[in-house]
Amino acid sequence: MASYQDLSTPQLQSMLSDLRAQYAEFQKKGLKLDMSRGKPAADQLDLSMPLFDVLNSSSDMNTSDGFDIRNYGVVDGVMDAKRLFGELMGVSTEEIILLGSSSLALMYDVVVRAMVHGVLGSPKAWGKYDKIKFLCPVPGYDRHFAISESLGIEMIPVEMTETGPDMDAVEKLVSEDETIKGIWCIPKYSNPQGITYSDETVRRFANLNPAAPDFRIFWDNAYCIHDLYDEHDELLDLFAELKKTGRANMLFMFASTSKVTFPGSGVAMMIATKENLDFVRKDISIQTIGPDKTNQIRHVRFLKDVDSIYEHMKKHAALLRPKFETVLEALDKNLGGTGIATWTKPRGGYFVALKTMEGCAKRVISLCKEAGVVMTAAGATHPYGIDPKDEDIRIAPTYPVIGELKLAGELFCLCVKLASIEKILQTR
Ligand SMILES: Cc1ncc(COP(=O)(O)O)c(C=O)c1O
Numbered sequence: 001m002a003s004y005q006d007l008s009t010p011q012l013q014s015m016l017s018d019l020r021a022q023y024a025e026f027q028k029k030g031l032k033l034d035m036s037r038g039k040p041a042a043d044q045l046d047l048s049m050p051l052f053d054v055l056n057s058s059s060d061m062n063t064s065d066g067f068d069i070r071n072y073g074v075v076d077g078v079m080d081a082k083r084l085f086g087e088l089m090g091v092s093t094e095e096i097i098l099l100g101s102s103s104l105a106l107m108y109d110v111v112v113r114a115m116v117h118g119v120l121g122s123p124k125a126w127g128k129y130d131k132i133k134f135l136c137p138v139p140g141y142d143r144h145f146a147i148s149e150s151l152g153i154e155m156i157p158v159e160m161t162e163t164g165p166d167m168d169a170v171e172k173l174v175s176e177d178e179t180i181k182g183i184w185c186i187p188k189y190s191n192p193q194g195i196t197y198s199d200e201t202v203r204r205f206a207n208l209n210p211a212a213p214d215f216r217i218f219w220d221n222a223y224c225i226h227d228l229y230d231e232h233d234e235l236l237d238l239f240a241e242l243k244k245t246g247r248a249n250m251l252f253m254f255a256s257t258s259k260v261t262f263p264g265s266g267v268a269m270m271i272a273t274k275e276n277l278d279f280v281r282k283d284i285s286i287q288t289i290g291p292d293k294t295n296q297i298r299h300v301r302f303l304k305d306v307d308s309i310y311e312h313m314k315k316h317a318a319l320l321r322p323k324f325e326t327v328l329e330a331l332d333k334n335l336g337g338t339g340i341a342t343w344t345k346p347r348g349g350y351f352v353a354l355k356t357m358e359g360c361a362k363r364v365i366s367l368c369k370e371a372g373v374v375m376t377a378a379g380a381t382h383p384y385g386i387d388p389k390d391e392d393i394r395i396a397p398t399y400p401v402i403g404e405l406k407l408a409g410e411l412f413c414l415c416v417k418l419a420s421i422e423k424i425l426q427t428r
Contacts, residue, residue, distance in 0.1 A: 194346020330409030
């Protein structure tokens with residue numbers, strides 16, 4: 001297909017009127033589709049239904065080390081679950097705590113506590129500074145940015161590349177400014193691009209020299225085992241690299257079983273050095289007498305061991321793969337060679353990221369909405385909801401069924417074409 005920029009004005013005008021007619025047909029269909037949030041579909045949730053049967057009124061209610069899971073106690077997670085998830089994440093049981101069912105809630109709590117009390121090694125509480133800052137690789141996860149914004153933490157955008165955040169910028173910024181206290185990272189199958197940080201990027205993280213003695217890397221490993229293909233991305237182990245460089249306290253890692261079992265009813269985990277965890281445990285033991293141990297044990301008895309977790313994830317992949325491929329085929333077929341968009345082709349995770357021509361993303365999203373397809377709001381993947389180039393769009397293919405995705409994919413591409421041609425004609 002010819003690049004749209006190379007087409008003559010009359011050619012583009014004629015395409016525009018055809019596209020408008022097609023768009024009007026779509027509007028008549030009365031679609032009601034949602035490609036906005038990365039939710040598993042019902043068939044994925046069905047995979048974990050046996051979780052409800054592994055613990056019943058005749059089950060053994062004790063952990064293997066003798067704790068009654070029905071009672072108070074064990075402030076930061078039962079040992080059976082720490083052993084299973086510790087092995088999965090490649091850390092010892094002293095380097096993991098399991099709390100609640102949402103890793104996002106854990107991240108929020110960690111940042112709030114840091115604002116009030118600081119973290120291990122803080123000269124003072126983060127909230128005592130006039131202003132502290134977090135680096136935010138963009139496009140990124142809107143809810144990370146929402147945590148920073150709600151706590152008054154200034155966000156500094158850093159460009160994402162195909163190998164992770166622009167590390168020249170990260171290294172320079174953290175080394176010069178003592179008020180930069182953190183960076184949000186989604187190192188494997190990033191939200192929204194599905195990019196996995198390269199080994200070099202991870203090693204550069206392990207060698208950072210921040211001006212702040214209490215700088216922390218918020219390593220949100222939400223998609224650590226969420227491969228779509230047998231041939232999948234490998235993420236170098238940052239914790240191991242940091243141990244080599246003597247900087248292990250710089251890491252706060254998070255993950256959960258939200259997209260392994262049930263979002264909202266899974267097990268959330270934080271991984272860090274024992275010293276870091278001892279520091280936060282003091283506050284956690286004030287906040288709670290203990291987490292939901294019945295849910296943790298249900299997960300251990302259902303998921304069993306690391307091999308069976310990977311087998312379980314293959315079942316998710318089998319359901320998700322065709323959905324991603326449907327969306328990618330629509331993009332290739334309709335937008336390939338047009339020069340009006342570029343997009344990622346992830347091998348895992350929950351999202352595809354697309355870049356429109358500058359100044360078109362908002363228009364695309366509003367055209368989709370007016371024809372019944374809800375997409376993530378334009379700008380949501382940037383700090384403060386402001387995408388300065390108005391070009392980033394996040395596509396979430398996981399929730400709709402394939403038939404709906406085909407329709408939504410066709411409509412989405414149509415809207416990209418419409419918005420782009422309108423833009424090109426305006427600038428001539
Ligand atoms: C990068 C990332 N982190 C965290 C979450 C939320 O995780 P949880 O359900 O454990 O709170 C999501 C959900 O979409 C996500 O994409």
